[in-house]
Amino acid sequence: MTLSLYVPVASPVHRAPAGLKLGLLAALAVALFLVGRLAVAGGVLAAVLLLGVGVARLPVRALVAQVRPVWPWLVLLLAFHLVFTDWRTGTLVVLRLLTLVVAAAVVTSTTRVTELVAVVEWLARPLAVLGIRPARIGLVIAMTLRFIPLIAERAAAIREAQAARGATGMRWGMLVPLLVQVLRLAHTLGEALDARGADAPAPPRRAGASAP
Amino acid sequence: MKSRDLAYIALFAAITAVLGLLPPVPVPGIPVPITAQTLGVMLAGSVLGARRGGLALLTFLVVVAAGMPLLSGGRGGLGVFVGPSAGYLYSWPIAAFVIGLLTQVTYRRFNLAWAMVANLVGGIAVIYALGIPFTSIYGDVSLSAAATGSLSFIPGDLVKAGIASVVAVAVRKAYPVIELPRRRPAAG
Amino acid sequence: MRWGRRAASRVTAAADLTRTAIELRGVSHDYGDRPVLRDLSLTLAESRVGVVGGNGSGKSTFARLLNGLVVPTEGTVLVDGLDTRTQLREVRRRVGFVFQDPDAQIVLPTVAEDVGFGLTNLGVPPEERARRVEEVLVRYGLAGHRDHPAHLLSGGQKQLLAIAGVLVMAPQRVVFDEPTTLLDLANTRRIARVVEELEQDVVVVTHHLDLLAGFDRVLVFEDGRVVADGAPAETVRWYVDRMS
Numbered sequence: 001m002t003l004s005l006y007v008p009v010a011s012p013v014h015r016a017p018a019g020l021k022l023g024l025l026a027a028l029a030v031a032l033f034l035v036g037r038l039a040v041a042g043g044v045l046a047a048v049l050l051l052g053v054g055v056a057r058l059p060v061r062a063l064v065a066q067v068r069p070v071w072p073w074l075v076l077l078l079a080f081h082l083v084f085t086d087w088r089t090g091t092l093v094v095l096r097l098l099t100l101v102v103a104a105a106v107v108t109s110t111t112r113v114t115e116l117v118a119v120v121e122w123l124a125r126p127l128a129v130l131g132i133r134p135a136r137i138g139l140v141i142a143m144t145l146r147f148i149p150l151i152a153e154r155a156a157a158i159r160e161a162q163a164a165r166g167a168t169g170m171r172w173g174m175l176v177p178l179l180v181q182v183l184r185l186a187h188t189l190g191e192a193l194d195a196r197g198a199d200a201p202a203p204p205r206r207a208g209a210s211a212p
Numbered sequence: 213m214k215s216r217d218l219a220y221i222a223l224f225a226a227i228t229a230v231l232g233l234l235p236p237v238p239v240p241g242i243p244v245p246i247t248a249q250t251l252g253v254m255l256a257g258s259v260l261g262a263r264r265g266g267l268a269l270l271t272f273l274v275v276v277a278a279g280m281p282l283l284s285g286g287r288g289g290l291g292v293f294v295g296p297s298a299g300y301l302y303s304w305p306i307a308a309f310v311i312g313l314l315t316q317v318t319y320r321r322f323n324l325a326w327a328m329v330a331n332l333v334g335g336i337a338v339i340y341a342l343g344i345p346f347t348s349i350y351g352d353v354s355l356s357a358a359a360t361g362s363l364s365f366i367p368g369d370l371v372k373a374g375i376a377s378v379v380a381v382a383v384r385k386a387y388p389v390i391e392l393p394r395r396r397p398a399a400g
Numbered sequence: 401m402r403w404g405r406r407a408a409s410r411v412t413a414a415a416d417l418t419r420t421a422i423e424l425r426g427v428s429h430d431y432g433d434r435p436v437l438r439d440l441s442l443t444l445a446e447s448r449v450g451v452v453g454g455n456g457s458g459k460s461t462f463a464r465l466l467n468g469l470v471v472p473t474e475g476t477v478l479v480d481g482l483d484t485r486t487q488l489r490e491v492r493r494r495v496g497f498v499f500q501d502p503d504a505q506i507v508l509p510t511v512a513e514d515v516g517f518g519l520t521n522l523g524v525p526p527e528e529r530a531r532r533v534e535e536v537l538v539r540y541g542l543a544g545h546r547d548h549p550a551h552l553l554s555g556g557q558k559q560l561l562a563i564a565g566v567l568v569m570a571p572q573r574v575v576f577d578e579p580t581t582l583l584d585l586a587n588t589r590r591i592a593r594v595v596e597e598l599e600q601d602v603v604v605v606t607h608h609l610d611l612l613a614g615f616d617r618v619l620v621f622e623d624g625r626v627v628a629d630g631a632p633a634e635t636v637r638w639y640v641d642r643m644s
Contacts, residue, residue: 005279005289022290029294069287070295076361077296077351084357093352100294108279108289116278132213140222140271141278145509147226148282149551155230172375176382179227179259183387185504186223190216191469192505195497196565197521198215 005066007109013056018115019122021107028103032096038088041095048099052106066105067098074098117141139198143189147182154181220260220389224268225275228252232284246368247284253304254335254376257311258327259383261390266309273301299346303339310334315380319390327377335376336369419572419601420480421445422466427475429461436461437472438624444603446616450632451605452639453621462621463577463605467495479573493522496571496600500578502558511553511561512537512546518569536564540594556587563594576604580611609636 008014013021028044035041052058074094081090117138124134158174158181167173193199231248238246252272257265272282273293281288283301292301311334318326340362348358383389422444429437436458453459464470465477468484468491477484484491499505508514512533519529537543540560545553553561559579566574576595580588592611595602604611612618618635620628620642628635 005281025290025294066287066289066291069283069285070291070297073296073351077353080351080353080357084353089352097294097296097350101291104290104294108291111279113278113280117274120274120278136213136218137271137274139507140218140225140267141275142508142513143219143222144225144229144271144275145280146507146550147223148229149549150503151223151226151230152233153551172379175375175379176386179255179379179383180387182223182227183220183259183383183389185501186219187216188499188501188504189507190214190219191464192497192499193215193219193507195467195469195492195505196507196518196569197492198218198507198517 005062005108006112007058007062009057009110011056011110013051013106014110016110018111018119021111022116022119025103025107029100032099035096036092038092038095041092041099045095045099045102048103048106052102052109056106056110058106058109062109063102063105066108067101070097070101147186150185151178151182154178154185217264221264221268221271224252224256224260224265225271227255228269228272229275229280229282232282234284236284246371248372249284250304250335250339250369251372251376253308253339254311254331254372255379257308257334258315258330258376258380259389260312261316262309262312265312266305269305269308273305276301296347296351297343299350300339300343302346303342306342307334307338310338316390319384319392322381322384324377324381327380328373331373331376331380332370335373336366339369422480422573422603423478424465425476425478427465427472427477429458429465429470429472429474436624437465440475440626442619442626442629444617447601448615448617449601449603450612450615450618451603451621452607452609452612452618452636454643457621458624459605459621460577463497463575463603466573466575466603467492467497469497493569494572496566496569496574498559498563498566498574498576498579500581502555502562502582505562505565506550506558507565509549510546511542511548511550514550514561515542515565515568518565522569532568536568540564554587555583556590559583559587559591560594563591567598567600571600573601573603574598576602576606578605578607580606580608609640612636 032041032044035044052063053060074097077097078090078094081087081093121134121137124132124137128134155174155178158178162174228249229252231252234248236247253269256268259265260268276282276288277290277293279289283292292298311330314330314334315322315327318330340359344355344358344362347353347361348355351358424440424442427437427440428435436456440462451459451462461470465472465484466479468477468488471477471485471488479491479495482491482494506514507517515533515536516529519532524532534543537546540563542557542561542564545557550558550561559582563579579595580591583591588608588611592608595604595611596614604615606612612632615632618628618630618632618639619626620635620639628638
């Protein structure tokens with residue numbers, strides 16, 4: 001999980017349970033829309049920044065990197081409101097969104113992927129009545145991370161094979177052979193899951209109790 | 213759900229991620245370069261069908277939310293789920309599900325035309341139907357203003373729907389994943 | 401040796417530990433309307449069984465019968481008396497399966513995680529899981545790659561990882577489906593040595609005929625039937641003559 005956005009630092013924010021952090025983030029998302037005063041919204045943003053940079057000791061650029069993608073949207077929104085409503089509404093809207101995005105970035109940077117996946121599994125527990133096993137969510141996520149480099153590898157191999165026969169550049173035509181190849185791979189992986197007991201996870205006791 | 217289905221779901225979550233790693237492709241005559249990621253939405257639905265396709269995109273979103281920067285442009289984390297364009301993200305699993313549903317319904321006589329219908333309805337209409345109101349409410353702007361902002365992406369989406377449809381028809385011939393009820397297709 | 405015995409007692413506490421035989425009774429299998437195996441009846445009691453045959457001869461499907469990955473459309477497969485149709489879980493525990501392409505059976509992103517996967521499914525508690533994983537990692541020379549992403553391993557290491565992931569579950573039998581087809585000569589020899597040293601009973605489907613030198617019995621598949629069956633020397637020679 002080397003490419004995750006987690007920033008390893010020893011801080012109380014890092015140590016806080018992932019479920020609590022996600023719960024607070026959700027609560028913040030609701031609360032911010034009840035805030036109508038600029039000063040309050042600004043204060044909340046300052047508090048979130050203090051928490052992220054001061055308490056969690058996250059590098060500012062880690063937060064900036066996560067906020068950057070939202071930037072153009074915020075600028076557009078502000079421009080829209082300056083033209084059609086007034087600067088107060090515009091600033092309030094932008095402040096709310098910016099606060100939320102920064103808060104989300106703080107949660108992301110202070111929480112390991114595995115912790116977040118555990119929260120997702122916990123949240124999915126009620127789904128067990130529908131026959132969905134929460135533990136399988138973690139398995140599917142792990143397999144996704146396993147597949148990403150594998151697909152990239154196979155794509156490179158097919159591109160090479162096509163280049164060897166004179167094709168140049170990125171071609172959408174490689175999508176079909178690539179998909180067929182990785183679908184076969186996934187099919188076998190499904191068999192391998194079964195062969196290693198994924199379809200019948202059972203408590204270990206009394207395993208071979210049935211008489212042969 | 214069989215183990216094989218879990219593998220297929222993970223596969224298309226990963227394919228969507230890999231498509232996000234591709235640099236945006238400039239296309240002559242279209243103002244905004246095309247990013248390939250929503251091609252993953254369309255392929256998941258039209259290759260895996262409704263249930264598995266929808267779950268594949270849900271898995272992808274969970275992985276992104278958990279902090280992997282797998283959205284095109286290296287974006288990720290929870291921030292993108294609370295930004296003004298988050299509605300588009302939330303629409304992806306639903307879009308894949310709808311594409312899958314339309315594909316399954318027409319799978320016996322599935323051809324380029326049906327694939328196109330599925331991808332235009334699920335891959336474009338559904339995504340904008342959810343993305344635009346979200347931006348409108350979230351950013352406190354009018355629906356029409358939010359819609360105008362997304363118009364420039366439509367040409368790229370049409371190209372992607374075309375690619376996804378051609379690929380879906382070819383994959384159905386070479387390696388059909390969606391199972392028909394009973395009787396095997398005459399085409400296979 | 402030590403490992404096999406201890407693991408066996410742990411995995412199948414009350415079950416019959418004796419390896420008697422794999423038995424096929426009137427087994428046929430088809431995919432849709434394409435028959436791949438036709439009325440096979442045989443008993444495999446040997447410790448080392450090799451299976452050869454051309455592409456599409458049915459040998460891969462045959463391998464998948466032995467741990468219930470494929471349940472035959474007709475007939476019965478018994479593994480040490482266990483029916484693959486009705487006692488699938490016990491059969492899977494007893495028979496490990498190694499695939500041709502290690503990429504298709506490495507499930508989890510890092511080496512140690514993947515080796516532990518099967519043990520998690522068996523419900524083995526974490527401390528014991530860690531210990532057993534460590535044991536096989538050392539045995540197959542992967543200890544230095546414990547936390548490495550699986551995709552950074554070489555082809556040979558990947559296949560060793562795949563084998564480690566199966567053997568950590570301490571099966572009594574292991575089926576190999578073309579384990580060396582994608583490997584170079586050095587790695588093929590390495591895998592051959594690993595197979596040779598296993599105390600488990602093995603069935604190996606392969607195109608690498610020299611892998612079968614020390615085997616007890618070799619089956620030749622053609623068009624879904626066993627067309628030759630005997631000691632490796634004669635059978636392999638017969639097969640090579642027939643192919644040339």
